[in-house]
Amino acid sequence: MGRRSWCLLLLGVLVAYCIYTPLPENIEEPMPINTPLKALAHLATFLVEFLGFDFFKPMMIFLEVPPTSHKNVIVTDTKFNNTPVRVYVPRRKSDTLRRSVFYIHGGGWVLGSAAFISYDLLSERTADRLNAVVVSTNYRLAPKYHFPVQFEDVYDALKWFLRKNILEEYGVDPGRIAVSGDSAGGNLAAAVAQQLLDDPDVKIRLKIQSLIYPGLQTLDVETPSYQDNAHMPVLPKSLAIRFYSNYITSDSALRKAMMSNQHVPVEAAPLFKLVNWSSLLPERFLKGHVYKAPTFGSSELARKHPGFLDVRVAPLLAADSKLRDLPLTYLVTCQYDVLRDDGLMYVRRLRDAGVPVTHNHLEDGFHGILSFPVLSFKIYYRLVDEYIGWLDENL
Numbered sequence: 001m002g003r004r005s006w007c008l009l010l011l012g013v014l015v016a017y018c019i020y021t022p023l024p025e026n027i028e029e030p031m032p033i034n035t036p037l038k039a040l041a042h043l044a045t046f047l048v049e050f051l052g053f054d055f056f057k058p059m060m061i062f063l064e065v066p067p068t069s070h071k072n073v074i075v076t077d078t079k080f081n082n083t084p085v086r087v088y089v090p091r092r093k094s095d096t097l098r099r100s101v102f103y104i105h106g107g108g109w110v111l112g113s114a115a116f117i118s119y120d121l122l123s124e125r126t127a128d129r130l131n132a133v134v135v136s137t138n139y140r141l142a143p144k145y146h147f148p149v150q151f152e153d154v155y156d157a158l159k160w161f162l163r164k165n166i167l168e169e170y171g172v173d174p175g176r177i178a179v180s181g182d183s184a185g186g187n188l189a190a191a192v193a194q195q196l197l198d199d200p201d202v203k204i205r206l207k208i209q210s211l212i213y214p215g216l217q218t219l220d221v222e223t224p225s226y227q228d229n230a231h232m233p234v235l236p237k238s239l240a241i242r243f244y245s246n247y248i249t250s251d252s253a254l255r256k257a258m259m260s261n262q263h264v265p266v267e268a269a270p271l272f273k274l275v276n277w278s279s280l281l282p283e284r285f286l287k288g289h290v291y292k293a294p295t296f297g298s299s300e301l302a303r304k305h306p307g308f309l310d311v312r313v314a315p316l317l318a319a320d321s322k323l324r325d326l327p328l329t330y331l332v333t334c335q336y337d338v339l340r341d342d343g344l345m346y347v348r349r350l351r352d353a354g355v356p357v358t359h360n361h362l363e364d365g366f367h368g369i370l371s372f373p374v375l376s377f378k379i380y381y382r383l384v385d386e387y388i389g390w391l392d393e394n395l
Contacts, residue, residue, distance in 0.1 A: 064115035072128045081160035086114040088127035088134040097173035099132040106183030108243030142246040147307040162204045178208035186214025190315040210330040216342040217316040218308040222261045224289040225340035234368035248307040265299040280345040323353035334365030
């Protein structure tokens with residue numbers, strides 16, 4: 001059994017931790033949820049709550065694969081401005097400059113890497129099908145490192161890649177570059193796309209941003225999707241908040257305040273209009289929910305940890321004047337995902353600002369399917385085919 005086979009087997013065991021509640025009825029459930037797996041699920045949940053994420057990090061290393069070139073794609077590890085990246089270059093010759101996708105992995109800013117088998121396979125497949133250069137970037141992870149380190153690592157690597165001489169080295173067309181990412185990577189992709197607009201040193205503009213079930217705001221964790229999917233695998237509300245708070249700080253006070261949705265100080269009250277789901281969500285997602293005025297939290301907490309109010313952490317806080325200059329957008333949301341409404345609100349705000357948006361809503365989808373395809377290969381392959389197909393038509 002090769003390394004990839006072992007990784008897939010271990011991946012199947014690892015994802016069992018998230019299945020402590022049944023999947024919704026309209027989702028195909030491919031693996032038997034027996035007593036031993038449920039026991040592992042409860043153990044893993046306990047360890048995360050009381051010991052943090054260190055329990056998972058050793059296992060995640062075993063889910064990484066070395067850079068392995070294949071019949072159609074050359075794969076190499078290198079560094080862009082000191083940030084480790086994995087680059088995928090098609091073997092077949094091209095008479096013209098190639099398209100390129102700069103991909104940012106998910107994992108709650110705490111877990112994951114470009115070498116994670118799911119991301120390695122996605123990048124390889126993208127490079128092959130699009131005949132495109134794919135750069136899959138790493139970044140330093142929480143809780144050892146906090147914001148803005150993750151953002152800066154990704155931004156510095158992307159800026160390095162967008163240099164004229166680097167694009168020429170890889171044979172990339174400067175007018176056909178996309179930034180993309182899933183989950184926390186989708187958050188970072190949205191954030192760097194915004195930041196590039198104000199950077200006088202960057203002359204090349206992105207053609208596309210492609211965001212797959214991104215987290216885009218930290219102000220309101222009582223949106224309808226947070227309420228309806230609070231206990232949904234793979235990302236229950238408590239874990240989403242733990243990811244966000246670890247991204248900002250190791251101070252548990254922020255996590256506790258976020259759990260009660262009382263972390264935003266009164267001084268930041270004007271920002272709530274930018275994430276007011278009662279006016280931004282489509283009607284069908286409002287059913288059964290009544291918007292409540294925010295309960296404000298400690299100003300001292302926000303002074304100590306201002307990151308959660310930073311637009312680089314919460315791209316939904318960007319002004320309309322900033323949004324209107326963003327590139328063509330592809331955005332995926334999943335029905336059974338606490339982050340669903342973040343994506344829905346961003347779709348609305350981008351369209352209102354005049355940005356062309358293709359919105360792919362997966363009615364049977366749930367968070368993390370790109371990372372854990374064994375939960376439903378049917379949904380995984382459909383998402384990947386639609387994602388790459390859209391890039392093929394628009395990039």
